[in-house]
Amino acid sequence: MKSSLAGVGAWLHARAENLLAAMLATMFVVFIVQIVFRYLLNLPIGWTHEISVVMWVWMVLFGTAFVVRDSEEIRFDILYGAARPSVRRIMVLVSSLTLVVLFSISLPAVIDYILFMKVERTAYLKIRFDYLYSIYGIFAVAMIVRQLYLAWQAVWGKDADEFDHSKVSSGV
Template identity: 45%
Template sequence: MASVIRFFRARAENVAVGMLAAMFLIFILQITARYVFRSPLGWTVELSLTLWLWLVFWGSAFVLDDRDHVKFDVIYLAVGKRMRKLFAIVSALAIIVGFAAALPDTIDYITFYKIKKSAILRIRLDYVFSIYAVFAVAVTAAYALRVVRIWRGVEDLSGGDPSPGQEAE
């Protein structure tokens, strides 16, 4: 199972790298068009913003680990292992409940945008913003899995970052 997860995470990283590379190339194209040919291209801004939106939510959903996110863990690190387990489960359940409760209205809002299109490229906005629904489902599933891992005692609750070159299991 771990090798399957590593495979899919690597493919998710490939997609993120592709989006970042496309953003960079579009940015260079816009600079060249604007300052060399004195003819700015409007679609480059729109496509860059859309790619940035997708990159942020895609990366947060499929590339970053829980330990990669910014945390305010002063109290968490000051308590014992049993209390850390409780804190971790309660916070994960709060995230699950929050995202799950918001999901129906989120999907409703995204589907409402099928009637609108982007200004220049005419891309339907429900396609543009659909990445948020993917993100919300992925985060909900990841934290549900985290609750199971914490409950089974598999999750590392030390709060410290692994040593360089060492992955936390």
């Protein structure tokens, strides 16, 4: 059961990476189209900028919610790495619960704002803003779930991989 659940999770993670790559490819193609129209044809177009901005926002929030692993997140490695495993678990627990509380408090207002934005549309493509902003609601819920999972792991003594000072990197 556990291995099949891990297999499904790995498959979903791979599809999320594929979707993120498609967003990046879309943003790149639209950026090239924008350059061609503006500088080669001397015909500036606005919809390309609109798509680029939307793809950027969606890439950042979708990627953080579903693609970036916890080990790739930015943290204060100097303090975290110097702490004993039990202190690291306490640090994870405190930060996770703080984020759960903050995201949970803000979630009703976020959802209300997203629903309110159905009255506005983008300038060129006339896409409803509630569709565009919906990714933040998805991101907030995903962060609550992720942080609850990390807090649960910290409570039950499951420490992240032992911190290795020789392997500190930018996450790449």
